[in-house]
Amino acid sequence: MIDVEPLIVSELDALLPLPDGGRADWQDVVRRAGLDRRHGRWPLSPRRSLALILLAVAAIVFLVAPALGIAPPVLDFFSSKHAPKRVVHQFDALNVGAPRGMSPRVIAGQTRLVTTYHGHNGTAFPLWVAPTRKGGFCFMVGYGGGCAGPRMPTRSEPGDRNGGAIGLGRYGSTVLAGYVRDKQIANLEVRFKHAPTVTVPLLWVSPPIDAGFFFYDITPAQQRQGGPVAVVALDEQGKELARVAWIFRPKPAWFDPRKVADLSKKHVILRSGQASIAIAPSRTGGNCHWLQERYAPIATGCAPPRYQTVPMASGLNHGTDFTVFSAQVKPTVDRVELRFQDGTQIVLRPVEEFVLYTLPKNHWPRGHRLTAAVAYSANGKQLAKQTFDPKQVATYPCTKPVPIGAGQSACP
Amino acid sequence: MAQGQPTADVIESLYRARYRQFLRVATAIVGDEAAGHDAVQDGFALALKECRSFRGDGSLEGWVWRVVFNAALGARRARMARREVADSVEELASRNGHVDEVGVRAWVAALPERQRLAVYLRYYADLDYRAIAAALDVEVGTVSATLSAAHQALRHSLEEVER
Numbered sequence: 001m002i003d004v005e006p007l008i009v010s011e012l013d014a015l016l017p018l019p020d021g022g023r024a025d026w027q028d029v030v031r032r033a034g035l036d037r038r039h040g041r042w043p044l045s046p047r048r049s050l051a052l053i054l055l056a057v058a059a060i061v062f063l064v065a066p067a068l069g070i071a072p073p074v075l076d077f078f079s080s081k082h083a084p085k086r087v088v089h090q091f092d093a094l095n096v097g098a099p100r101g102m103s104p105r106v107i108a109g110q111t112r113l114v115t116t117y118h119g120h121n122g123t124a125f126p127l128w129v130a131p132t133r134k135g136g137f138c139f140m141v142g143y144g145g146g147c148a149g150p151r152m153p154t155r156s157e158p159g160d161r162n163g164g165a166i167g168l169g170r171y172g173s174t175v176l177a178g179y180v181r182d183k184q185i186a187n188l189e190v191r192f193k194h195a196p197t198v199t200v201p202l203l204w205v206s207p208p209i210d211a212g213f214f215f216y217d218i219t220p221a222q223q224r225q226g227g228p229v230a231v232v233a234l235d236e237q238g239k240e241l242a243r244v245a246w247i248f249r250p251k252p253a254w255f256d257p258r259k260v261a262d263l264s265k266k267h268v269i270l271r272s273g274q275a276s277i278a279i280a281p282s283r284t285g286g287n288c289h290w291l292q293e294r295y296a297p298i299a300t301g302c303a304p305p306r307y308q309t310v311p312m313a314s315g316l317n318h319g320t321d322f323t324v325f326s327a328q329v330k331p332t333v334d335r336v337e338l339r340f341q342d343g344t345q346i347v348l349r350p351v352e353e354f355v356l357y358t359l360p361k362n363h364w365p366r367g368h369r370l371t372a373a374v375a376y377s378a379n380g381k382q383l384a385k386q387t388f389d390p391k392q393v394a395t396y397p398c399t400k401p402v403p404i405g406a407g408q409s410a411c412p
Numbered sequence: 413m414a415q416g417q418p419t420a421d422v423i424e425s426l427y428r429a430r431y432r433q434f435l436r437v438a439t440a441i442v443g444d445e446a447a448g449h450d451a452v453q454d455g456f457a458l459a460l461k462e463c464r465s466f467r468g469d470g471s472l473e474g475w476v477w478r479v480v481f482n483a484a485l486g487a488r489r490a491r492m493a494r495r496e497v498a499d500s501v502e503e504l505a506s507r508n509g510h511v512d513e514v515g516v517r518a519w520v521a522a523l524p525e526r527q528r529l530a531v532y533l534r535y536y537a538d539l540d541y542r543a544i545a546a547a548l549d550v551e552v553g554t555v556s557a558t559l560s561a562a563h564q565a566l567r568h569s570l571e572e573v574e575r
Contacts, residue, residue, distance in 0.1 A: 008566065012520065012535050016440055023449045024431040026424055032457035035420075078422070078429040078473070088540060107471055109540035131471070207422050208472065 074204045075114065083111035083128050087140070091130050094138055094147065096410075104147040105133040114205055117141065119175070119217035127177075127215070131208040139179070141215060144171030148211070152181050157246035165242035167211075168231050174218040176200075176231065179211040185233045185241055188214050193226025257288040257302050266290075269351045273358025275324045289354065293322055311383040312336065312375040314355075321397050323364065325357045327373065334378040341390055342368045364396040366412070420460055426476055427456050433537040434480055440532045441484040442491065451487045455480030474546025477537075481529065481547070519566050527562040530555060 083091070092108035111130035118124055125142035132138060135150035146169055153164035165185070167178040176190060180202065188200045202212035218228060233242040257280070266280035275298075278290045288302035298317045314327030314336075327336060329350050336355045338346045340363055348355040362368060369390035375383045388395075398411035427434075431452065438455070439448030459479045466475050520531055526548065533544045541559075545552045 005563070008520070008531065008563075009535055012440075012531075016436060016536065018432055019435050019439070019445065021432045021435075023435065024428070025453070026427055029427060029453050029456040029460060032453055033460040034457075035460060076425045076429070078425040082538075107542060107546075109543040110471060110473070133471075206425060 074206045077112060077114070077129070077131075077206045077209050080112035080114050080129075080205075083113060083130075087111055087128050090140065091128070091138060104136070104138050106130050106138040106147065107133060114139075114209075114213065115203055117177075117215040117217075120219045123217075125175070125177075125215060125217075127203075127213060129205065129209055129213075135208070137209045137211065139213070141177045141213075142171060142175060144169055144175065144177065148179065148181075157244075159249075160242075160244050160246055161240065162242040163244045163246070166231055166233055166244045168244045168247060170247055174223070175215070176218065176228065177213070177215045179213050180233060180242075181211050182233070182241065184235045185212065186236045187234045187238075189232045189234065190216050190218075190228050191230045191232060192222055193229050195222040195225040255302055257282075257290070257300055260284050260302055261288040270354055270356040272324070272356045273360075274322065275326075275356060275358045277326065277354050277356050279352055279354075287352070289328075291317070291324075291326055291356075293317075293319060293324060293358075298324070299326075312373070312386065314373050314386050316370065316388060316395055318395050318397070323359045323396050325355075325359060325370065325373065327355045327375075329353055329355065329375055330383075332377055333375045333383055335376050337374045337376065338370060339372040339374065340368055341366075341371055344368075359396075364398070366390060369396065420463065422472060423456065423459055423463060423476065426473055430473075430537075434477075436536045437532045438480060438484040438487075440536055441481070441529070442487045444491070447487050447491065448484065451484035452480055454487075455483035458483065471543065471546040474543060474549075477533070477539075477543075477547035478549060485525075520562075523562055523565060526550075527558050527565070530558045531562050534559060 088108045088111050091106050091111045094106050095103045095108070107130055111128055114127045114129045116124050116126045123142075127139060127141045128145075129137055129139045132147065136148045138147040139145050146167070148167055152167065156163035165182055166180055166188075168176065169178050170176055180188070185202065188202060190198045190200055192198075198216065200214045200216045202214055204212040222228070227248065229248050230243055230245040231247075232240055235241055260282045261280045262283060263280055266278055268276050268278045270277040275291070275293045278292075279287045282288050282302045282304070284302075284304060286302065286304040289300065290297060291299040296319065310330075311333055312327050312329045314325065317324045317326065325338060329336065331353060333350055333353075336348045336350065338348065338357060340346075346357065348357055359370065363370065370388045371390055372385060372387045374385045377383055393412055394410035396411055401410050402412050434452045434455075435445070435448055438451040439445045442448045442451055456476070456479075459476045462479075466472060520528060523531065529548060530544055533539045533547055539547065541552050541555045544555045548555065548558075550558075
């Protein structure tokens with residue numbers, strides 16, 4: 001078998017090397033479009049004139065614009081460097097394996113290196129950004145990142161102010177990074193418990209990204225002085241437009257079983273297959289729980305009494321050779337009915353407000369999988385229903401994983 | 413700004429960033445750099461004028477590639493009508509005197525149009541399969557199959573020469 005790809009590349013390169021861009025003439029394009037009067041930016045000019053114009057523009061941008069409230073300079077996304085295949089692959093992987101309708105639909109081939117930030121000790125944090133087919137974008141900065149929809153969310157956590165306007169992520173223990181979309185936001189500040197406030201620059205990127213990115217690496221000294229307490233977005237006049245603080249608030253002590261569980265009273269309440277649920281009273285009230293499969297912990301947490309606001313919070317957890325259904329229910333739930341594709345049903349009775357069921361092998365293949373969990377009261381009233389997509393990949397064990405795209409394999 | 417409403421600025425940015433790749437592909441299609449440049453200019457002019465017709469359900473770059481292709485294919489047809497373009501392996505071979513000297517270039521020229529365009533976009537514009545799919549307005553799987561068929565045809569030609 002001949003590998004023709006290297007031959008094609010070398011022959012095509014020899015036939016037609018990448019031309020220089022000397023012929024490029026946007027003004028000619030505008031003329032041909034018949035839009036020169038409306039669209040023309042500047043007439044064709046000698047290099048010196050162009051340099052003077054650029055100098056004048058730069059002076060306006062950096063000296064006058066902020067005072068006049070003119071929009072900040074914007075980095076042209078399409079002029080940014082294409083990402084190498086390794087990074088494209090990582091972005092592509094965001095599209096695969098997501099629950100139906102949850103894929104970001106990122107256009108991985110358009111991933112570009114927007115800038116490279118540097119941490120307080122000189123570590124490089126490249127910022128990779130790619131648009132999505134939904135009109136948003138995905139980004140990666142160092143080892144963190146995320147995806148944004150076409151609009152910023154409007155919800156705000158308690159204690160925040162218009163918090164949805166700041167797409168803030170905390171990566172590792174020191175890196176704060178994210179984006180804003182509101183062009184009224186001129187400055188971003190990181191405020192500390194005791195250290196001085198730091199102003200973080202925004203890097204605005206052109207459509208289709210259309211967002212301003214930021215990055216800040218908290219120094220050890222700032223950490224020692226209590227760390228950050230808020231990220232605040234300000235307009236040109238210094239008026240506060242948004243504030244995010246929840247991300248810096250320590251988790252309440254009652255959340256952590258290691259701190260509050262009375263382990264001397266820990267006991268198993270449910271077993272199904274190799275899975276089990278154990279509980280122990282919390283010293284702050286309520287219970288802590290541990291869900292595990294053999295010796296592998298799957299989930300743990302503590303909750304005060306009456307913490308659960310919905311009748312049933314359920315989920316499927318899976319490993320290489322098991323799939324486990326578990327749910328925490330309100331005391332009003334008398335039973336939980338599991339419904340499968342093949343018409344079979346199983347009824348589970350809650351124990352200490354938990355239910356647990358390890359799905360047997362006959363429910364692993366398509367056509368036999370779990371489709372819904374329904375919670376009923378003692379008098380037969382339906383209190384809650386949660387559906388499950390039987391076509392969701394990587395939920396049930398299999399003998400032969402199949403490619404699901406982006407070089408990844410999973411059980412179908 | 414939403415992807416569905418490209419402004420002239422976005423198209424201008426694309427032109428400034430990717431003019432050389434557009435020129436390379438257009439030149440490969442038309443068969444002459446000056447004519448290729450004309451096709452790129454005409455294609456971008458049309459994209460600029462018609463940017464409101466961009467549906468926004470794919471990548472803008474893919475849409476502009478399609479517009480520029482059509483301009484280049486139109487220019488090629490015009491040149492063929494004037495007999496300015498070598499359109500077959502035999503013709504290219506006869507110009508170069510011997511089929512071995514023509515090699516892969518001629519076989520690429522002899523590929524069906526979609527395969528040829530996919531090869532140009534893959535190797536001249538350095539686009540990945542998703543971007544090629546957007547440019548050709550086909551599914552990613554179709555790009556994969558098209559390039560695979562092109563490779564197969566080239567491999568077959570090479571194996572015949574080696575015998």
